[in-house]
Each structure stands twice: as C-alpha cells, then as structure tokens.
Amino acid sequence: MDQPKLERLLRLMKLFTANSTHTVADISKEMNLSMRTVYRYIDTFREAGFVIKKEGNIIRFDKSSSYFKDISELVHFTEEESYILKCAIESIDENNLMKQNLKKKLYTVYDYKILTETIVSRNNAQNVEFLVQAIENKQQVILGNYSSAHGKDIRDRRVEPFGFTTNYMQVWCFCAEDKTTKLFKVSRIGFVQVLPEHWKEEKLHDSGYIDIFRLNSKQIYPLKLKMGLRSASLLIEEYPLANRDIKKISDNEWLLDTKVCTYNGVARFVMGLLEDIEIVDSPDFSVFIQERIKRLNKKMGI
Numbered sequence: 636m637d638q639p640k641l642e643r644l645l646r647l648m649k650l651f652t653a654n655s656t657h658t659v660a661d662i663s664k665e666m667n668l669s670m671r672t673v674y675r676y677i678d679t680f681r682e683a684g685f686v687i688k689k690e691g692n693i694i695r696f697d698k699s700s701s702y703f704k705d706i707s708e709l710v711h712f713t714e715e716e717s718y719i720l721k722c723a724i725e726s727i728d729e730n731n732l733m734k735q736n737l738k739k740k741l742y743t744v745y746d747y748k749i750l751t752e753t754i755v756s757r758n759n760a761q762n763v764e765f766l767v768q769a770i771e772n773k774q775q776v777i778l779g780n781y782s783s784a785h786g787k788d789i790r791d792r793r794v795e796p797f798g799f800t801t802n803y804m805q806v807w808c809f810c811a812e813d814k815t816t817k818l819f820k821v822s823r824i825g826f827v828q829v830l831p832e833h834w835k836e837e838k839l840h841d842s843g844y845i846d847i848f849r850l851n852s853k854q855i856y857p858l859k860l861k862m863g864l865r866s867a868s869l870l871i872e873e874y875p876l877a878n879r880d881i882k883k884i885s886d887n888e889w890l891l892d893t894k895v896c897t898y899n900g901v902a903r904f905v906m907g908l909l910e911d912i913e914i915v916d917s918p919d920f921s922v923f924i925q926e927r928i929k930r931l932n933k934k935m936g937i
Contacts, residue, residue: 643666650662651694659674659692659694762821762826763821765827766821769827769829773837774834775811777828778819779824792808792812793811793830795834797837803821811835816843818851847876848874850896852897855894857894857916859915860891861888861891861915862881862888867891898923
C-alpha cells in the first residue's frame, strides 16, 4: 500500500473511532475525498474485521469489535505506567515545545487521559479537555466567567475555539461578539460549556503571528541581534522557538534574525544581557532600548 493511501486510512480510522457528529459527506469534505472513495475505505475496514455502526447518517467504529480491542490493548497504559509517563513529561521544562508535542501524541492514542493528567495545571485540565473536544468537532463554546487581563471584567464569552499555543497556555478563538480572532488564557477561564452549534465563521479563523517570545500582535517588526555563547544558549533554553531563527556565525557568535510583535518581550531578555548582545540593523529597537535605559537611570537617580 502506498504511503498517502495508508495515511488517509489512518486519518479515517481516527475520525471514525470517536465520531459522533460527522456524516460521510462531512468526512468527504474534510479529507478532500469523494464520497465514493470514503465508502470504498469503509468497505476496506469491514473486510479487515472492523464492525461499522450506522446511526442515521453518522458512521463510526463499534468499539466492541475484536480488532478494535486488539488495537486498544496496544496503546493501553496501566495506572503505574501512566504515572511514570506523567512524571517523566512533567520533568521537562515548562517552556520546552517537546512537552507539548509529547502531550499531543499521547492524547492522540489515549483519549484525553494522559492530556488531562499532564496539563500544566490540574485546575485547567477539564477546560482543556472540553476545548480540545470542541475544536475536533468544530463546535462553539462558552468561556464561562472569563477574567480579563486586569481582572476588572469577568463575564461569559461565546467563541469558536480552533487552536492552542505552547503547552495549552492560551487558546485561539473567533469571538462572535466583535468578529475578530483573539487569544484567551486558559488559566483565566472559569468553565467551558460546549454548545451544540457548530462553527459559523471558519473562514475567519486566523491564528495570527506569535513571535519567539510568545507574544502576538497585528504588527510585526524585524529584529537582528548578534549574540555571544551565554546569551544564545539562554535564549534557546528559555524560548525554544528561537532555535529556528538563530544561526552560528563563528565559534562564539550567533545571529538571531527574526520578527517580533512587540519590543517588550525581547527587551526584557536583552536588558539582562547587554554586555553579550549587539543590536544589528534594528534602529527602532536600539532607540527602544536607549529609552528604557534612560527611564531606568532616572528611576534610580543616576
């Protein structure tokens, strides 16, 4: 079997396993396959021994199928194994993208159990579980008792969630109230209510740009920094996404060539390592740093 066909079969297997809302027509559209092809793959699963159940126009795998049970056994973790995995993942630095990738892969085969146990905060686990479910099924949700950045505005928000940032810290949503996409911090969500209504504005779902310092904005500014070994190592350690934009130019020099949404994030980093960092071809950022140093000196009476 060729690789593309195998990948399609595996994707279909995942869709049919937990399917509760999608018809064959929906799946055909989502996977860019003809309905005839989808039905042909369904016949392939039947021939392989899977039991296919049909409820109205919705088709899914019967989990009582012996083949389904065999596959489930392959990805089942005992309580002890789950605990060991949880501890191992939690030991990874909070800002490391590897932690997020591991959680996503384990969630894929373990149906939320590992995800909710290894999420950054247990208090957020159920909310994240509901948001993941809503994203997969393209459903709207209510972000209940959402607290604004300054904590002065606590109210419900009706949104269409469609993606997460690193380690599920924030969720991208289309906000029906003002017709824009926004980032909502998971830690500020009181509760999540999944609604029966599906997305209505999928074409407007735009996750925008998040810079290596995890800040987002409509505006983007170019930035170049020449860095020594210490600052380059600390940058990659604290902000792993920087690894894609940094290049070694000599044994003790690295060049960061990136784009940022605001100078605030990078300024906090640079101010602590001024002796090891040189600003290159970024005059606006140079002025920004100079002004910040002036304000700091004035505050200290220098």
